[in-house]
Amino acid sequence: MAGFEGTQWAEFQGRYMLKGCCFDLVPMADKVPAVSRSIHYGLCLAFEGIRYFVSPDQDGALHVRFLNLEKNLQRFRRAISFNLSSTQQLLVPTAQDLEALFLEYLRAPEMRDFIQGMADNQGQGYLRPFTVDEARSIGVTFPDSPSIRLVTCTYESYMGEPFSGVVVPHLVRAISANGTGCLKLGVNYLLSVKAMDEAQSIEPEASSALFLDDRLDLPLWDRKITEWDSSCCLVALTNGTVIKIPDGPLILPSVTVQGLCALLQDQGVRVEERDLSYGEFRAKAEASKIAAVCSVGTAGILNRAQRVVMVDENNAPCGEFRAQTDHEMYKVLGDIRSRYWEIYQTKIPVPTGQKLSVYAL
Secondary structure, eight states, X not given: OOEEESOEEOSEEEEEETTTTEEEEEETTOOOOSSOHHHHTOTTOBBOOEEEEEEEOTTSOEEEEEESHHHHHHHHHHHHHHTSOGGGGGGSOOHHHHHHHHHHHHHOGGGHHHHHHHHHHXXXXXXXXXXXXXXXXXXXXXXXXXXEEEEEEEESEEEOSSEEEEEETTOOSOOGGGTOTTSOBXXXXXXXXXXHHHHHHHOTTOOEEEEEOSOTTSOGGGSBEEEESSSEEEEEETTSEEEEOOOBTTBOOOHHHHHHHHHHHHTTOEEEXXXXXXXXXXXXXXXXXXXXXXXEETTTEEEEEEEEEXXXXXXXXXXXXXXXXXXXXXXXXXXXXXXXXXXXXXXSOOOTTOOEEEEXX
């Protein structure tokens, strides 16, 4: 799991109470109550990661740009809904309400210095809304006082490439029957950290763990590639095709993956959305038919693995993939990463089917 470099946080966070629909700003140091279901049981912990860019127009007025914001809003709404009872569903904000809430936070006078500094430095913006239960209770029930908190930062870079990964087949991050893998929930990420610990016990230099599906009843090689520990997965073949793992109950529907695939298709690269079994992945790696395996997420956009260690039924190393750094597809994916950020900066056209939303601040 890679990390941020050169991070600067805003001095204020937003707080929006779902009951009463009231918004205020609180200091960044404001604490969530220690006696909270969110802390003790991981209830009411849903979140989003949203990339944005702030810049002045010709008259000097500041604007903020989001790519495919509506997809983040939809995903956040689904996660909020999952954490509330059937009788609390009316508390789930509409997409329009969330959009207005994000803008109210970024437009707050107290945020102006931070926003202006981001525009001056051409920094990458990262917005992190998340839900908590503000009530002081440790009861194992749905939240009494659910809220959305908003924090934001700017950062220089997200260190993630080149990286090494390890397939971790014996841990399952989410259960498809519960439909939790496709939601951005705090409860999913403990297993991500545990998987990293296991990956590093096999390869000390590993910085990412690759999950398979949750079909532990199937032969290992019939199981499917799903996601990295905290990001989605793209596989570029040497024949010029990029494999996108289909969305499903175990797959977080990645906003960044959709934008990257649209860019690839606009450049004439074939994107094939299909399942990829672990056995096929191993066979293609051994036959040198894979040019690159990528980790895709909001912060780092796209990072290419230098190697992926594969393990067998006994969790013992049985082979590895190594990136073909001189292959054209490896270079294409590096270029796509840069071009994706250039969409926010309006240096290149918005790819087909994608939407760049621009708001005055």
